[in-house]
Amino acid sequence: MPAISPVTAAAVQFDPQVGLENKDGNVRRSIELINEAADRGATLVVLPELAGTGYGFACREEAYAHAEPVPDGPTTRAWAALARERGLHIVGGVAERDGVRLFDTAVLVGPDGVIGTYRKTHLWNREKLYFEPGDLGFPVFHTRIGRIGLLICWDIWFPEVARLLAVQGADVICSVNNWVWTPPPLFDEAGRCMAAYLTMTASHVNNVPIVAANRVGEERGGRFLGCSLITGTGGWPIGSVAPAEGETTVYADLDLAASRSAPIWNDLNDLVRDRRTDLYDPLLGYRGGDAFPR
Amino acid sequence: MPAISPVTAAAVQFDPQVGLENKDGNVRRSIELINEAADRGATLVVLPELAGTGYGFACREEAYAHAEPVPDGPTTRAWAALARERGLHIVGGVAERDGVRLFDTAVLVGPDGVIGTYRKTHLWNREKLYFEPGDLGFPVFHTRIGRIGLLICWDIWFPEVARLLAVQGADVICSVNNWVWTPPPLFDEAGRCMAAYLTMTASHVNNVPIVAANRVGEERGGRFLGCSLITGTGGWPIGSVAPAEGETTVYADLDLAASRSAPIWNDLNDLVRDRRTDLYDPLLGYRGGDAFPR
Secondary structure, three states, X not given: OOOOOEEEEEEEEOOOOOOHHHHHHHHHHHHHHHHHHHHOOOOEEEOOOOOOOOOOOOOHHHHHHHOEOOOOOHHHHHHHHHHHHHOOEEEEEEEEEEOXXXXXXXXXXXOOEEEEEEEOOOOOOOHHHHOOOOXXXXXXXXXXXXXXXXXXXXXXXXXXXXXXHHHOOOOEEEEEEOOOOOOOOOOOOOOOOHHHHHHHHHHHHHOOOEEEEEOOOEEOOEEOOOOOEEEOOOOOEOOOOOOOOOOEEEEEEEEXXXXXXXXXXXXXXXXXXXXXXXXXXXXXXXXXXXXXXX | OOOOOEEEEEEEEOOOOOOHHHHHHHHHHHHHHHHHHHHOXXXXXXXXXXXXXXXXXXXXXXXXXHOEOOOOOHHHHHHHHHHHHHOOEEEEEEEEEEOOEEEEEEEXXXXXXXXXXXXXXXXXXXXXXXXXXXXXXXXXXXXXXXXXXXXXXXXXXXXHHHHHHHHOXXXXXXXXXXXXXXXXXXXXXXXXXXXXXXXXXXXXXXXXXEEEEEOOOEEOOEEOOOOOEEEOOOOOEOOOOOOOOOOEEEEEEEEOOHHHOOOOOOOOOOOOOOOOXXXXXXXXXXXXXXXXXX
């Protein structure tokens, strides 16, 4: 079958640095890299989490100073203008300020402007000291090219998230990340970190491509793991998984309609039909009885 | 901290063959291999799915002829006698007959006799033509050595299953398998199949070791993938993942109490506490509105 909704996806791995003096430079660098990806044919470009600000805020006040409104802030406006100019869909992470509340947010912009935002639900480490947990659920956005679901970093440690995006019909999941430490080894003999495997298996069990961009570099003692990758509906990486260090962009040609076909397992299985939602009580273990929450 | 509940786990990868004429030999071979594992110090031994019967039934009548009652059938009795004699816990797959209904079942036996059974919930391919979907939920069994959860093969394609076992307090998950074809490649450059990654990530996100035994060999045109492995709470394999071919047993020393500690991510995260069960509606996507079931 020819591609019904062909896109060339790009996962942009780069090294934004925290500090107000760096913010404009981070956004400029993201624009350079998006333009490079567009020059190479990309039509869907995914940036890391907090791509405009860097990650390692020292205190809430510093996070507050870096944050900006969404969609009416400079970072979203810059990406939206570029998306319009180049005919792209772009996903990237922004420190969002809404009144006095802060969110770790991903924005999706397209050729016609801002499409939607997702606020990170599962906060990692000191993010809990600066940001509120997302209050927008797990939305799937309709776009010209198909339905796009968003998730952010630690979200993928909760397999419920990709599942919820997939059952809402996401044709692709854009995963914006600042992957850091996990229980060792950080990388296995294949050069992949556990987050790469979480991406692969979430993609595989949900029959949905995932475009996962992570940052690299160090910042105030924290090290980021790279390993950006793009998976096909089968879950395997298309092309290489990015190395742990160095700015690089991973490309893959995807057909966003492919996720709408049941995976060709056999004539009796379908991952979605086979689910037993009647048995998946998310509260199990919190109700006593013969259950033992740790 | 010294091990509170030390066990040496063994995942026995072997090659049972379907056919009534082979059934006694399959069980005898399983007993030889369990004894070998016990001689090498194993105290928790996991066998593949349908270890006593082989897998590739040609028709329901053949499946029915291979099946036996549980726990009062010869295979469970043989394993229970051995568990008593050697002071072991053993998990293995049995074709179960209950009246006229058939189940693809895992039995757990220990030094004091039969502890419990689990009936496979998510049936794969032609299993749907012979077996009923399991009707026992996802039980976690109390044993001398800790709490043991069971799952069978295609179950792990549904991340809900390991999650449900973990939130009920499973200290270890025993995974009995007849892993076969998945969307290619069957194996990656690291020599691992996707089922190995599903095992690793299920283990990682739930902070629970998984002892996964798969069979090998060919049977009536079907090929099995080996790749038996044992993961620690961090999700990484302990020692080697078994090769795709050849009988072999994978060993690992586990502390079954380790899963009761939160993983040492940092002082603000805990995988269980961080779950947002209020947002994990398993029926999402089946309710209309802005949802698009495929």
